[in-house]
Amino acid sequence: MKNIAVLTSGGDAPGMNMAIRAVVRSGFHHGFNVYGVYNGFKGLVEDDIKKMTRETVSRILNRGGTILGSARYEAFKQVEVQQRAVENLKRRNIDGLIVIGGDGSFRGARDLHTLGIQCICLPGTIDNDIASTDYTIGFFTALNTAVESIDKLRDTSFSHQRCSVVEVMGRHCGDLALYAGISVGSEFIVTPETGYNKQQTIDAVKTSYQRNKRHTVVVVTEHMVDINDLAKSIQEEVGYETRTTVLGHVQRGGTPSAFDRVLAAEMAEYGVELLSRGIGGRVVGLRGMDYKDYGIDEALTMKKTISRKRYGIVGRLVH
Numbered sequence: 001m002k003n004i005a006v007l008t009s010g011g012d013a014p015g016m017n018m019a020i021r022a023v024v025r026s027g028f029h030h031g032f033n034v035y036g037v038y039n040g041f042k043g044l045v046e047d048d049i050k051k052m053t054r055e056t057v058s059r060i061l062n063r064g065g066t067i068l069g070s071a072r073y074e075a076f077k078q079v080e081v082q083q084r085a086v087e088n089l090k091r092r093n094i095d096g097l098i099v100i101g102g103d104g105s106f107r108g109a110r111d112l113h114t115l116g117i118q119c120i121c122l123p124g125t126i127d128n129d130i131a132s133t134d135y136t137i138g139f140f141t142a143l144n145t146a147v148e149s150i151d152k153l154r155d156t157s158f159s160h161q162r163c164s165v166v167e168v169m170g171r172h173c174g175d176l177a178l179y180a181g182i183s184v185g186s187e188f189i190v191t192p193e194t195g196y197n198k199q200q201t202i203d204a205v206k207t208s209y210q211r212n213k214r215h216t217v218v219v220v221t222e223h224m225v226d227i228n229d230l231a232k233s234i235q236e237e238v239g240y241e242t243r244t245t246v247l248g249h250v251q252r253g254g255t256p257s258a259f260d261r262v263l264a265a266e267m268a269e270y271g272v273e274l275l276s277r278g279i280g281g282r283v284v285g286l287r288g289m290d291y292k293d294y295g296i297d298e299a300l301t302m303k304k305t306i307s308r309k310r311y312g313i314v315g316r317l318v319h
């Protein structure tokens with residue numbers, strides 16, 4: 001193998017640039033030419049592929065987003081479309097591809113691997129919803145952003161004696177809400193893992209109000225709760241003035257934390273090393289203090305285990 005490529009796909013995440021940089025630098029170390037594919041699988045199909053140099057990746061490690069751009073490109077699920085991507089790679093004698101993204105991107109990589117391109121997947125998503133790694137690239141930066149924002153909300157909600165219902169991202173994974181909830185001392189969290197019980201949520205706020213707390217924070221994972229309806233009910237039943245905030249895409253941006261930079265660099269280095277040994281079709285993950293790799297299908301079928309201990313902590317710290 002002499003030529004490899006790298007792309008970012010799905011939702012962008014802080015730390016993706018560090019991963020791109022590390023693929024390029026580490027690729028050079030192994031004697032590869034490294035190509036950058038712009039806008040994910042879409043760019044691969046549209047032949048938006050350029051050779052990377054040291055200069056193309058200089059001064060990017062502290063930048064959020066991805067210099068290569070990302071895309072959601074449904075058409076890539078069709079094998080004829082995937083074939084066009086393979087042709088574009090083969091024309092340049094590119095045999096290895098590093099795909100940085102979430103589980104959807106891993107599916108695309110698996111299909112490309114079946115069509116003869118050695119693919120390595122790096123988990124890059126703020127949601128931390130990939131079971132084959134303890135942490136994904138971008139998660140801790142997004143968490144810090146959420147925590148900083150909720151801290152600020154607490155300041156104002158304390159001053160006015162209010163309850164704040166805050167919606168954070170996470171898709172179908174409650175980690176952002178759970179870790180943010182612990183970090184800010186939230187009175188109640190609602191995640192896909194806990195499920196949503198409206199009355200239970202209102203009762204928790206009531207308990208807090210009856211203790212004369214000047215501020216109460218409820219953190220919820222997106223797509224689970226009609227937060228305006230919840231706020232209205234809290235106000236009516238508890239008498240606690242309640243405001244809602246959707247943190248939204250602000251959680252995706254910003255300079256990556258040191259942890260995400262190290263994670264991105266080490267995962268990328270690990271992935272390139274696999275390609276240098278002629279190994280593809282793998283997903284890189286962090287397990288404890290070590291990096292591991294798994295078959296793409298194996299990684300995709302893994303189930304994320306819920307940290308019951310962490311959920312227990314929320315309840316015990318508050319009540």
Ligand code: ATP
Binds near residue numbers: 011077101127
């Ligand atoms: P995030 O977790 O940030 O949403 P993701 O990688 O899971 O990231 P998706 O939108 O699910 O984001 O997938 C990214 C892209 O991967 C899709 O737009 C599509 O191009 C490709 N993809 C997703 N699923 C498949 C599939 N089953 N087969 C082939 N390609 C796929």
